[in-house]
Amino acid sequence: MTAKKEKFYITTPIFYVNDKAHLGHAYTVIVSDIIARWHRLRGDDVFFLTGTDEHGEKIVKAAEEKREDVKAFVEKLAGTYKSCWKSLNISNDDFIRTTEKRHEDVVFKFIEAMGKNGDLYKGEYEGWYCVPDETFFTDLQLKDGRCPVCGREVQRLKEESYFFRLSKYQNRLLEYYDNNREFLSPNFRSTEIINRVKGGLKDLSITRKSVKWGIPFPIDRRHSIYVWVEALINYLSALGWHSEKEELFWPADVHMVGKEINWFHSVIWPAMLFSAGLEPPKKVFAHGWWTVDGQKMSKSVGNVVDPIAMSGKYSVDALRYFLVREIPLGDDGDFSEKALGLRLNNELAADLGNLAYRVLSIAEKFDGSIGGEPELEASLEMEKIVDDMQALNLSGAIETVWRYIKACNKYVNDKKPWELKGKELSNVLYNLLESLRIISILISPFMPDTSEKLNLQLGVGHGTLKDAKFGTFNGKIKKGEYLFRKIEP
RNA sequence: AGCGAGGUAGGGUAGCCUGGAGUGCCCGCCGGGCUCAUAACCCGGAGAUCGGAGGUUCAAAUCCUCUUCUCGCUACCA
Numbered sequence: 001m002t003a004k005k006e007k008f009y010i011t012t013p014i015f016y017v018n019d020k021a022h023l024g025h026a027y028t029v030i031v032s033d034i035i036a037r038w039h040r041l042r043g044d045d046v047f048f049l050t051g052t053d054e055h056g057e058k059i060v061k062a063a064e065e066k067r068e069d070v071k072a073f074v075e076k077l078a079g080t081y082k083s084c085w086k087s088l089n090i091s092n093d094d095f096i097r098t099t100e101k102r103h104e105d106v107v108f109k110f111i112e113a114m115g116k117n118g119d120l121y122k123g124e125y126e127g128w129y130c131v132p133d134e135t136f137f138t139d140l141q142l143k144d145g146r147c148p149v150c151g152r153e154v155q156r157l158k159e160e161s162y163f164f165r166l167s168k169y170q171n172r173l174l175e176y177y178d179n180n181r182e183f184l185s186p187n188f189r190s191t192e193i194i195n196r197v198k199g200g201l202k203d204l205s206i207t208r209k210s211v212k213w214g215i216p217f218p219i220d221r222r223h224s225i226y227v228w229v230e231a232l233i234n235y236l237s238a239l240g241w242h243s244e245k246e247e248l249f250w251p252a253d254v255h256m257v258g259k260e261i262n263w264f265h266s267v268i269w270p271a272m273l274f275s276a277g278l279e280p281p282k283k284v285f286a287h288g289w290w291t292v293d294g295q296k297m298s299k300s301v302g303n304v305v306d307p308i309a310m311s312g313k314y315s316v317d318a319l320r321y322f323l324v325r326e327i328p329l330g331d332d333g334d335f336s337e338k339a340l341g342l343r344l345n346n347e348l349a350a351d352l353g354n355l356a357y358r359v360l361s362i363a364e365k366f367d368g369s370i371g372g373e374p375e376l377e378a379s380l381e382m383e384k385i386v387d388d389m390q391a392l393n394l395s396g397a398i399e400t401v402w403r404y405i406k407a408c409n410k411y412v413n414d415k416k417p418w419e420l421k422g423k424e425l426s427n428v429l430y431n432l433l434e435s436l437r438i439i440s441i442l443i444s445p446f447m448p449d450t451s452e453k454l455n456l457q458l459g460v461g462h463g464t465l466k467d468a469k470f471g472t473f474n475g476k477i478k479k480g481e482y483l484f485r486k487i488e489p
Numbered sequence: 490a491g492c493g494a495g496g497u498a499g500g501g502u503a504g505c506c507u508g509g510a511g512u513g514c515c516c517g518c519c520g521g522g523c524u525c526a527u528a529a530c531c532c533g534g535a536g537a538u539c540g541g542a543g544g545u546u547c548a549a550a551u552c553c554u555c556u557u558c559u560c561g562c563u564a565c566c567a
Contacts, residue, residue, distance in 0.1 A: 013567070014567085015567070016567040017567095018567085053567065056567085058567085125565090127565090137566085166564095188493075188494060189493085189494095189562095191492085191493065192492070192493050192494085192561095192562070192563095195491095195492055195493080196492075196562090196563075196564080199491090199492085201564090202564075202565090204564080204565065205565065206565085226565070227565095227567085228565065228566095228567080229565090231567080258567085259561085259562080260562090260566085260567080261566095261567065262562090263562090263563095263564055263565095264564085264565085264567095267564080268564080268565085288561095289561095326501095327502095328502095328503095332560085332561085339501095339516095342515095342516065343515095343516095345527095346515080346516075347515090349527060349529080350527075350529055350530080351529095351530090353526095353527065353529090354526055354527055354529050354530065355526085355530085356526095357525090357526055357527070357529090358525050358526035358527095358529085358530075359525085359526090360526095361525055361526065362525050362526090365525095396503095399503095399514080399515090402515095403514090406530095406531095409529095409530055409531070410530085410531060410532095412525075412526085412530070412531085413522090413523070413530060413531040413532085414531080416523080416524095416525085417525065418523095418524075418525045419525095482527060484527085485527070486527060486529090
């Protein structure tokens with residue numbers, strides 16, 4: 001073991017504030033939170049960042065529709081994101097907003113560095129322009145040759161724009177992918193990206209003259225920086241340009257993103273960093289999407305799931321647990337209250353909740369001292385859990401924890417502690433109480449509230465990963481309520 | 490069209506990379522045990538020619554080829 005603390009920097013995307021957070025946003029953030037908490041449990045020096053993307057035409061439009069001032073509008077929505085994450089128990093260390101000065105400062109420095117490297121040039125951006133929407137679209141975006149937003153006719157227009165020489169970095173990117181096999185994650189996404197990069201990269205238009213709600217392009221202030229390019233820089237602006245914090249935390253260890261924005265993070269972002277003379281992140285992980293009751297989640301269908309409402313109905317921990325347990329990180333999944341309810345009843349209440357309750361019931365009545373030989377330790381697949389967490393196989397890790405919970409329930413049945421007394425009972429209780437203490441540590445990244453509740457009932461303090469092994473049980477038992485209550489199906 | 494992923498018991502999955510008895514898990518179903526516990530817990534059982542065809546091999550869910558079906562992505566769209 002090294003004495004020096006390892007650093008760990010994880011980010012979520014910054015979310016576009018044209019509407020409040022839905023289940024998809026919550027998923028990204030919850031998953032990242034679990035990983036961040038796990039690294040804190042390991043004793044790492046963790047920096048966990050999330051935030052909001054507040055520039056661009058769409059936001060201006062959304063504000064206009066509500067007849068609100070843009071600044072007030074983004075302020076309000078950024079606030080709803082913050083409070084949403086708070087109520088989902090998200091432990092982010094910082095919250096970056098692209099309208100903050102610290103962001104703008106770093107964006108300027110970043111763009112200047114790219115320019116010094118000769119990677120920016122003036123050109124013409126050509127696309128299909130919808131006048132009423134004031135937006136450019138690509139061929140592919142058009143719907144039957146018309147504007148995908150309003151359905152009206154579009155016209156071919158050219159606009160002066162500055163470009164980033166993305167094409168220059170094709171080989172360097174491919175080399176980086178090759179030397180860093182973990183960078184493109186999950187694994188099945190890597191060939192997808194590599195093949196496309198091999199197919200050739202076009203230079204990227206990174207400024208817009210038409211967009212006023214944005215950060216001015218430092219080289220030519222009549223332009224503003226195109227939102228995507230600007231937004232990516234948030235991961236750096238939260239640390240500060242060439243600051244102590246950057247020194248410590250950059251490069252990011254994990255950028256957690258949805259699969260729809262994988263390209264930006266896996267290709268454009270590292271190329272931008274190469275250009276600015278900075279190291280690329282160590283891993284971009286593209287997770288999947290949730291459908292709801294088998295249908296795509298969309299406003300028009302009216303099935304957008306509100307994570308706050310859901311956590312209110314079933315508890316924050318039940319929601320967090322369901323989202324990571326239901327599907328392997330990276331896969332798509334289907335969300336339904338029925339499926340959530342089943343896991344709540346069968347796993348949270350019946351396996352874990354009941355184990356805690358039955359053990360504590362017996363332990364509370366026992367007045368001897370607790371001690372014995374660790375008999376259950378062999379069932380705890382600690383290495384597998386650690387490996388899975390390292391590989392970001394969160395569902396695998398929690399599943400392994402659950403196997404242990406089941407082994408504990410079996411141990412109760414086999415040992416029949418209600419028939420025992422004295423030394424024998426003390427030994428069985430020692431095994432079960434230590435197991436509960438360890439389980440509480442292991443589930444704490446996933447379900448911080450539940451872990452806390454369990455600790456209180458066991459009368460033990462917070463543990464770290466180092467404490468997740470059999471030792472001496474020093475808790476002061478105080479049985480409380482069920483950890484989880486079943487719900488009516 | 491190109492690229493990618495996937496088709497394993499009624500449903501959902503793991504296993505596939507690094508071939509070795511269909512081996513496992515969850516839900517559901519059937520039977521039993523227990524009574525500390527949230528009608529909870531534990532044990533047992535039924536149920537799959539591992540999408541189809543061919544090939545390699547002593548041996549294929551696993552490797553190769555073809556075929557069929559499903560889904561995703563295709564760059565300035567958060």
